[in-house]
Amino acid sequence: MSEERDWATHREAKANKLSAMSSTIDGKFAKTSDAKAILEGLIAPGDKVVLEGDNQKQATFLSKTLASVDPAKVHDLHMIMSSISRPEHLDIFEDGIASKMDFSFAGPQSTRVSQMIADGTLKVGDIHTYLELYARLYIDLIPNVVLVAADKVDRDGNLYTGYNTEETPVIVESAAFHDGIVIVQANEVVDKLPRVDIPADWVDVIIPADEPYQLEPLFTRDPQNITELQILMAMMAIRGIYEKHNVQSVNHGVGFNTAAIELLLPTYGEQLGLKGKIVPNWEVNPTPTLIPAIESGWVQSIHSFGGEVGMEKYIAARPDVFFVGKDGTMRSNRAFGQMAGQYALDMFVGSTLQIDQYGNSSTVTNGRLSGFGGAPNMGSNPTGRRHSTPAWQSLRPDNDPLGKGQKLVVQMVETFGSNKRPVFVDSLDAVEVRKEAKLQNVPIMIYSEDTTHIVTEEGIAYLYKTSSMAERQAAIEAIAGVTPVGLRSDPAVVKDLRARGIVAFPEDLGVNRNQATRSLLAAQNMEDLVKWSKGLYNPPAKFRSWS
Amino acid sequence: MEKMHFNYAATQPIERPVHIGVVASGDLEVIMKPTDKKESELNIVTGSDGFKEVWQNVLNRFFDRYPLLADFEINDFGATPGVVNLRLTQAMEALKDEQ
Amino acid sequence: MNSLWIFPGQGGQNAGMLQNVDKTLRGHVEDLLGLKLLDTDSAYQDSVQLQVGIELLQVAQVNAMQAAGLKPHLVAGHSLGVFAAAYAIGSLAQDDLFRVVKRRAELMQGAYPQGYGMGVVVGLSRAEVEALVAQVNRPEHPVYASNQNAEDQTALSGELAAIDQVVTLAKANGAVLARRLKVPVPSHSPLMAKVGTQLAAAMADVTLQKPAGIYLTNYSGRAVRQVAPVREDLSNNLAHPVYFEAMMGVAHDYEPDSIVNFSPGRPFRKVLGQKFGDLHQVNLDQMSVSDAAFLLTKWERGTY
Numbered sequence: 039m040s041e042e043r044d045w046a047t048h049r050e051a052k053a054n055k056l057s058a059m060s061s062t063i064d065g066k067f068a069k070t071s072d073a074k075a076i077l078e079g080l081i082a083p084g085d086k087v088v089l090e091g092d093n094q095k096q097a098t099f100l101s102k103t104l105a106s107v108d109p110a111k112v113h114d115l116h117m118i119m120s121s122i123s124r125p126e127h128l129d130i131f132e133d134g135i136a137s138k139m140d141f142s143f144a145g146p147q148s149t150r151v152s153q154m155i156a157d158g159t160l161k162v163g164d165i166h167t168y169l170e171l172y173a174r175l176y177i178d179l180i181p182n183v184v185l186v187a188a189d190k191v192d193r194d195g196n197l198y199t200g201y202n203t204e205e206t207p208v209i210v211e212s213a214a215f216h217d218g219i220v221i222v223q224a225n226e227v228v229d230k231l232p233r234v235d236i237p238a239d240w241v242d243v244i245i246p247a248d249e250p251y252q253l254e255p256l257f258t259r260d261p262q263n264i265t266e267l268q269i270l271m272a273m274m275a276i277r278g279i280y281e282k283h284n285v286q287s288v289n290h291g292v293g294f295n296t297a298a299i300e301l302l303l304p305t306y307g308e309q310l311g312l313k314g315k316i317v318p319n320w321e322v323n324p325t326p327t328l329i330p331a332i333e334s335g336w337v338q339s340i341h342s343f344g345g346e347v348g349m350e351k352y353i354a355a356r357p358d359v360f361f362v363g364k365d366g367t368m369r370s371n372r373a374f375g376q377m378a379g380q381y382a383l384d385m386f387v388g389s390t391l392q393i394d395q396y397g398n399s400s401t402v403t404n405g406r407l408s409g410f411g412g413a414p415n416m417g418s419n420p421t422g423r424r425h426s427t428p429a430w431q432s433l434r435p436d437n438d439p440l441g442k443g444q445k446l447v448v449q450m451v452e453t454f455g456s457n458k459r460p461v462f463v464d465s466l467d468a469v470e471v472r473k474e475a476k477l478q479n480v481p482i483m484i485y486s487e488d489t490t491h492i493v494t495e496e497g498i499a500y501l502y503k504t505s506s507m508a509e510r511q512a513a514i515e516a517i518a519g520v521t522p523v524g525l526r527s528d529p530a531v532v533k534d535l536r537a538r539g540i541v542a543f544p545e546d547l548g549v550n551r552n553q554a555t556r557s558l559l560a561a562q563n564m565e566d567l568v569k570w571s572k573g574l575y576n577p578p579a580k581f582r583s584w585s
Numbered sequence: 586m587e588k589m590h591f592n593y594a595a596t597q598p599i600e601r602p603v604h605i606g607v608v609a610s611g612d613l614e615v616i617m618k619p620t621d622k623k624e625s626e627l628n629i630v631t632g633s634d635g636f637k638e639v640w641q642n643v644l645n646r647f648f649d650r651y652p653l654l655a656d657f658e659i660n661d662f663g664a665t666p667g668v669v670n671l672r673l674t675q676a677m678e679a680l681k682d683e684q
Numbered sequence: 685m686n687s688l689w690i691f692p693g694q695g696g697q698n699a700g701m702l703q704n705v706d707k708t709l710r711g712h713v714e715d716l717l718g719l720k721l722l723d724t725d726s727a728y729q730d731s732v733q734l735q736v737g738i739e740l741l742q743v744a745q746v747n748a749m750q751a752a753g754l755k756p757h758l759v760a761g762h763s764l765g766v767f768a769a770a771y772a773i774g775s776l777a778q779d780d781l782f783r784v785v786k787r788r789a790e791l792m793q794g795a796y797p798q799g800y801g802m803g804v805v806v807g808l809s810r811a812e813v814e815a816l817v818a819q820v821n822r823p824e825h826p827v828y829a830s831n832q833n834a835e836d837q838t839a840l841s842g843e844l845a846a847i848d849q850v851v852t853l854a855k856a857n858g859a860v861l862a863r864r865l866k867v868p869v870p871s872h873s874p875l876m877a878k879v880g881t882q883l884a885a886a887m888a889d890v891t892l893q894k895p896a897g898i899y900l901t902n903y904s905g906r907a908v909r910q911v912a913p914v915r916e917d918l919s920n921n922l923a924h925p926v927y928f929e930a931m932m933g934v935a936h937d938y939e940p941d942s943i944v945n946f947s948p949g950r951p952f953r954k955v956l957g958q959k960f961g962d963l964h965q966v967n968l969d970q971m972s973v974s975d976a977a978f979l980l981t982k983w984e985r986g987t988y
Contacts, residue, residue: 125937125938129909132909146937146939147937148937149930149933149934149936149937150907150934150937153905153906153930153934157906266668266671267667267668267671270671405930405933406933452665452667453666453667454665454666454667457835457836457958458665459836494667495667495670495671496670519643519646519666519667519670520639520642520643520646520666524646525642527646529649529650532650543650544674545678550678550682551671551674551675551678552605552675552678552679552682554671633860634860634861635806635807635859635860635861636860638858
C-alpha cells in the first residue's frame, strides 16, 4: 500500500518557520532591532523573494536589512522585483545573498545592472512588463516570502497603503493565498487606520521601520524646462491626433512632451474648441502639470498607478476626479492601472530614446539596461479587445471585412536627442545589448506594428495608414530630420505621402509654428501650478526654487 | 568659432526682411533679406566647430521643401538640428503670414 | 550625506597652486620624501614635483573637508587622482600615499623618454575610434584607444606618429575635433604595463583598508566596496584606459546629492553636466573649503 502524499507541505513549512521565530514575534509584531534576525529566520536559501521595488515606493528599511543578513544563512535567493531602484537591490548579488533576478524596470540602476550582467554577478531570469511580472506571481514565480511597505498599520495588523498603494495588493495576495510569508515594514503603528487597504489576515509579520519608506516624485515635470520644440510637437499632436481621432481616454507616458500637451489643453485646446470633446478619462499618475486642465474642466476622471509626492491635498480636494476612499485619501493600484491601460484606453502617448528605420523603439542603450516597466503594455495593441470606441474604430483598415479597430500608440521624439545624437537610427543599440546581456530577444520597448503614429518636430507620420513596410519606412524618413534615416528621404515620395495624408507637416495640420512659444503654456513654472491649484499643490523641495 | 558659406538654387523670392530666433545658448538667429541674385546665399557664424556636414544636411532638406530665394544670415549658439529647422521654418511661415 | 568626490589627475596644475596648503603637512611630506616642492612652472616639468604636488594639494583639501565634518559616500579619481580618492574613502594611509606616488612618478619619468604621448578624438563613439585605431596600430607603431572621458570623447595613447595618423583618419570620418594632447607619456595603455608591475611590487607592503563607502575604479569603471579592486586600480590603472564616463554613469545610479570637485582645474564640466544635470556641485579650485562646507551642509539640510 503506497503512502499517502502530504498535500499541505507549504502550509506546514510556513507554520514551522513562524513558530521557530515565535519568541521574536508578538502577535504579528516584531521589534525594529530584530529585523535582521527575522529575515535570517524566515527566509530560506534558494527562496523566491519579492522585495518592494515598486516604480515609486521602496521598502528601504527591509532592503537595507536584507543586504545585511549573513550570506552563510541566507543565500542563492531568487529575487522578483518590479523595479531595481536602490544600490542594495544589487549589493545582495555581489555579497552572495541573491543569485537570480526576474524584474521589470531598472531605470535608476541601469548602468550597474548592465555592468553586473556583463561581469556575471547578476543572473537574470528575464525582463518583463509590470503586468507580466505580477501575472507570473500566480503561475511560475509564486513567492516564498514577500517584503513590502505600508504607511500605517493598526494593532490587529491591517495595513493602510494610501496614495502609494501601487502593486502592494497584487504582491501580497500572491503570497497570502499560497503559504508565502508576508513581511511588512510600516512607517507608523496607529490605533485606527484611515481605511483598510490590505486585511490583517493576509499579513504575517510587521516590523516598524527606522525611517519612512523612500518615495520619489518621478512624475513631476517643471514647466520651466519645456522647450518650444516640445510645444510645437504638442500642438501637432492635439490637432493631428487627439482632435482627428476623437480620443476620449488616454495614458500619458511620463516626460516633457506629454507635460506640454497637458499644459496646452486649456489654451491651444481651448482655441480649437475641444473642451468637453476630448480626453475626459485618464489612466495616469497624478502629475501636477494636469492641474490647469483639471481646473479648467477638461477632466472627468483619473485613475492612477501610484501617487505623486506633493499632490496629496489637491487630490483629497478633488474626489470627483480622482479615486479617493471614504477616508478622503487616494488609492492607487498599478496592476489594475496596467490592465486598464491595456484594454480600456483609446490611446497611449510616450517618448523614447531610439527609433529604428522600421519604427521599432527602445530605451535600452549601450551600457544601460533600463528594462521595460509598463510601456510595452500601454504601448501595444491588445488583440483581445472587443469593445469599440470612435478612436479605436477610426484605425480599422478599410479593406478587411473581419477587421477591427486598433489602439492608438503614439511616439513623440525630437529627431536628435539631448546628447546631440540621432534618435532615428538604422539599427537599435538594443541589438548589441541583447548579446551583451545574454537576453533571448532584442529588448524592444514598442514594436513597429503596434506604433500607429510618430510625431517629431518636422511633422506626424500616420503609420497605421501605410500599406507596406517600404511605405512605413518612407513615412518615417519624411519626418526623421537629418538623421541617417531621414537623409534617405526622397522629396517626390514625401510630396505623395503628404497628398495622401500619410505624412503631415505643421502647415498641413493648420498648426502655426510661430505660435509655439512658452507663453502658450497654461502654466510656465511650478509657482503657476501652485496658483492653479489654489495653493493645494505642495511641490517637493527639489522643485521649489522661489521660497 | 566657425564661419560657413552656402549657396542654394531657389525659386520663391521673399518680399520683405524677417528676423526670427534668439541669441541664447542652444538657439540661433535667422535674418533673411530680399535679394537680387539668382541664388540664395547663406552666411553662418557658429560657436560649435566641426558641424559643417550637419549644416549642409539641414539646409539641403530645408531648401528641398521650401526653396526660398533670399540672403540668409545665421548666428548659431549650439542649436540642435531640430531647433535650426524650427527657426528656419518659422522664418518661412512669418513671410507667408503677411503675403 | 551622499556626496561624490572627484579627484582630477595631471593637466590643471599651475605655479603657486600649493600656496594655501597647510604648512605642517607640506613640511611633513617634504621630510618624508626627502625633497623640496618648488611649485613653479619649470618644476612641474618634472614628474615627481608634479605628481607629489597635485596629490599634496588634494590630500590637504580632503583633510580640511574632514575637519569640517564632511566625508564622501562615493570617490572617483582620474589617473593620478585615484590616490587621493583612496585616501578620502579611508583605504590608503596618508604617508603610504606620498611614498607610492613618488615612486609612480619616478617610474613614469623613465618609461618613455621621447616620441610617445596622447591624443584625443571628439564626436565619434568609442567603437568608431577603436575601428580607426585598428587600422593604424602595429607593434612598431603602437596606438590604442585609451581614456573615455565622455560618451563622444575618446583619448588615444601610443607613438606620436601613429597618433597623428589616427587623428587624420578621425577628421576624415566625421570627428568634430581630433588632436595631440600635451602629455609626453602613453599613459593608460598596455605600453605602461611594465610600470604597473613595478608599482604593484612597490605597493606590496602597503596595507589597504576596506573603503568606507564606494570607490569607483578607473580600470573597469565599476563601483567597488572591496580592497582587491582598489589595489588593482592604484597599482595598475596606468596600463588600462580610465573609464571615467562609465564611472560617472554608475555613480549616477547611487543618486548622490552633491558633487565636490577637487583641485586642480575643472576638467570634467561637460561629462558631469551630461550625467548629473544641475546637481549641486562645489569646485575647490575656485572656492575655499570653508565656503564649500557651508554650502554642502546647507544642501544636506534641504534648504536653499
